Amino acid sequence: MMNLPHQTNDSQMIQDDQTEAISQMKIGFIGAGNMAFGIAQGILTSGKVSPTNIIVSAPSMNNLPRFQERGVAITQVNEEVVERSAVVFLAIKPHLIQGVLYGISRCVTQQHIIVSMAAGVTIATLEELLPAKTRVIRMMPNLPCVLMEGALILTSGSCAGEKEETLLKNLLSPCGLVEAGPEHWIDAHTGLSGSGVAFVYVFAEALAEGAVKMGMPGALAQRIAAQTILVGSHAHLQYVPEYLN
Ligand SMILES: NC(=O)c1ccc[n+]([C@@H]2O[C@H](COP(=O)([O-])OP(=O)(O)OC[C@H]3O[C@@H](n4cnc5c(N)ncnc54)[C@H](OP(=O)(O)O)[C@@H]3O)[C@@H](O)[C@H]2O)c1
Secondary structure, three states, X not given: OOOOOOOOXXXXXXXXXXXXXXXXXXXXEEOOOHHHHHHHHHHHHHXXXXXXXXXXXXXXXXXXXXXXXXXXXXXXXXXXXXXXXXXXXXXXXXXXXXXXXXXXXXXXXXOOEEEEOOOOOOXXXXXXXXXXXXXXXXXXXXXXXXXXXXXXXXXXXXXXXXXXXXXXXXXXXXXEEEEEOOOHHHHHHHHHHHHHHHHHHHHHHHHHHHHHHOOOOHHHHHHHHHHHHHHHHHHHXXXXXXXXX
């Protein structure tokens, strides 16, 4: 794996200590949409956390039943999620952040870790809307997280740091590649991993088109192009540290 600045021996020790703690940890999601479900699925599939230690809220019953089917507690009251969780993921649309934080703030303590995935909402804004000294993490997932093949970047607020980042990396690792870094990486990551997938489709189409022009059936050419990109990606992930670090 890439040896980024936050990856130290200390963080490895914290990670080992935290693996046990994570299995006992209470985790909440405010918002029950695609990203909350994808991340919850990753965490549950890994077996690191029992569904009985997870609670999720949303105003309607549109999305909650699929969580309930997996044994996760559901509620339509956001404050209940905060009161029953140590780590709270804010999985709501960015324009709702202000109102939702206003509603839950009185329940937030320094024991919580509040993790926002709302695009474009900065650490400064989150800290301004939450009580002083709240431990805040901003994270940016991408859609492939729902397939557990995502790429996530985390960045810490002023009262969070390596300990919280290592815990989140450990918790979220089943969802894909998880790295921590400065906040300005988030925008770069959004372009790279959010929009980047679309360029891979274009590249796959182009590769397949060459084979079709040489007489191969289209569907087969597409499958071989996809498989070729998959193998190339695995090799790239494996060898990238040797020439970049
Ligand atoms: N999807 C992506 O690829 C992606 C990538 C990176 C970042 N993100 C970020 O992830 C966040 C969630 O995105 P998403 O795609 O999961 O959105 P989504 O599928 O539209 O889900 C939004 C959820 O928020 C719930 N909600 C609405 N108002 C609420 C309130 N007042 N309190 C609590 N929950 C409320 C909705 O409730 P109902 O179930 O009742 O409708 C729904 O469950 C966004 O901030 C987005 O910027 C998404």
